Amino acid sequence: MKRVWLREVVSLKLSKEDIERVDREGLYKDYEAWPEQAESVLRVSIDLREVNVDKVVYCGMGGSGCAGDILQDLSFTRPKFPPLYVVKGYHLPSFADESTLVLTVSYSGDTEETISAFKEALEKRCKVVGFSSGGELEKICVENKVPHVKLGRALTPRSALPYILYSALSALERLGYELVSTTELSNTIALMRKLRETIGVASEPKDNEAKQIAHHLYNAYPIIYGPQEFRGVLTRFKNSLNENAKVHALVEILPEACHNDIEAWQPDAFSLRVLFAINGSDGRMRKRFDTLMELVERSGVEYRSIYVKEDTLFESIVKLLYLLEYTTLYLAVLRGVPPAPTPNIALLKKRLSGD
């Protein structure tokens, strides 16, 4: 197969001025405020009482949904935590019943899939909690005497992730299903603050890992590999690559990718760039990553690795989350696309409303 691939040299320095020129709406300011977003959630007391359930379902789409993926990754490691499902659609799984806790999360409050799932949860007499910054969901929570957690304001649902994630974690703790301790929650706020000094908009590319990764992923299709416990955070990265930087991206999770995707590394790979997110893996997982790197290299494709190993899984997740989120913002700037507007989603909503 013949292919020609011309890589344009990017001269952009990703200075604050470069960023402000492309990010006209100032989405970057929301990201700069993530530690303060998280902190504000922890200062508010959430009025919820303990429940007794044997299943948890988290319903949310897009930016509101990805907190659920992260909760699921955390739940797998938490002793005796009930099965936690994430629903990204209109309907609850058939098992949902009166001993199921259903967290319905819609940042805007008007997501039609989540409103539909909320109504099903009421019909099935599940124990429901609503999370939104307002909208229809807040209204129907009040009407149905369902507890509602109010989320703080940001420019977009995706840039409001700490409001969503920390609110969900705090609510779960109040409901008797703690996934992460209060100390850990506070630790991650300090961690984000420290990280911001090096990956934030003011930091120079030579010291800024997020700016470097954005350059690495520029002008190619990103393929991201990581371990099972980073599935949620890497799915979130994919989503933000889609929405901020406007590129498709492929996430493959190890060890499963070693049974299928790995076989696609052939000499004719092209227009790809790879990112590995590696935790403090044990020997067998490390060998899998190493072999995959060897195969990528043989194919002539460039790759880069991020090693994350904090004291707890949640701290590792938050570190990776913040680093990769900044990366998507910088990639948008390199590509010259404003990260805040999502015109295709806007068009879809217009079509759905019958226009």
Place this chain on the structure above:
Amino acid sequence: MKRVWLREVVSLKLSKEDIERVDREGLYKDYEAWPEQAESVLRVSIDLREVNVDKVVYCGMGGSGCAGDILQDLSFTRPKFPPLYVVKGYHLPSFADESTLVLTVSYSGDTEETISAFKEALEKRCKVVGFSSGGELEKICVENKVPHVKLGRALTPRSALPYILYSALSALERLGYELVSTTELSNTIALMRKLRETIGVASEPKDNEAKQIAHHLYNAYPIIYGPQEFRGVLTRFKNSLNENAKVHALVEILPEACHNDIEAWQPDAFSLRVLFAINGSDGRMRKRFDTLMELVERSGVEYRSIYVKEDTLFESIVKLLYLLEYTTLYLAVLRGVPPAPTPNIALLKKRLSGD
């Protein structure tokens, strides 16, 4: 961004001779025998007794794992079916306990992740069943007096899917957790037989949808869109594109993709080809598919759609599964790569064994 993309004209007719020239190991013969594989499973009585559980976990990697994804899609629509999780890794979720049914499936019987999960399941006193064609898993089932279901022989785990899928479904029925009725199982065998006449190796490209889709996906990165209920079958398609045709592929599920991936359809999309798998969707889902098609078209990327709407979800799944599996075989032939050998996976196993 400047990009040049030269599409090579494919003159291959995908005749039986073309297929045999590339598929030297004759993997296609396994696919031709899928109806008979399924039928042979239904003729064997599986010696299992009813159990009483409130969670089901399916453990399996690659070709052995994807039957679990399909079971999960089916379970969501089955009244009162307990939460069903699919584990593709070394460890069980923390919730696994004595009231959890754990199906451990390894076609070879020697998959290290599944063996690890099996041992955890014994420690946690779960109700375990093993499925393999032999190997270590059969051995440790016998040693630990765990019921074992023997799978029939095929060239590769992926080409043995009916052995795995129909055995798992039959076993679940014996265990008291029926997902698909016996009539439906029989219906799908007839359905595969009929389908084989048009999508099998002997059928001409002009009448053969699988050969046509392979031509459509040739020399590009496939992006596949489908609804939630086809998630398992489309993930399987991705895996077989990886293993048989040796290409990376991206699966995006609607409506979730409408909240993120959709935004990546920009005028600079390139080297992509899209496939939509559409069920008999209601109005809102159909509008989502239509808008996505409009955006793909605007980007100048070619797309093709498959419409599947059989009487039951399982019949739709089996139809799509068989059609897409043949597609991956034909795409391998077009690319001139033998579909049966998986040299990268073989290299990985060598590295893991310390070589």
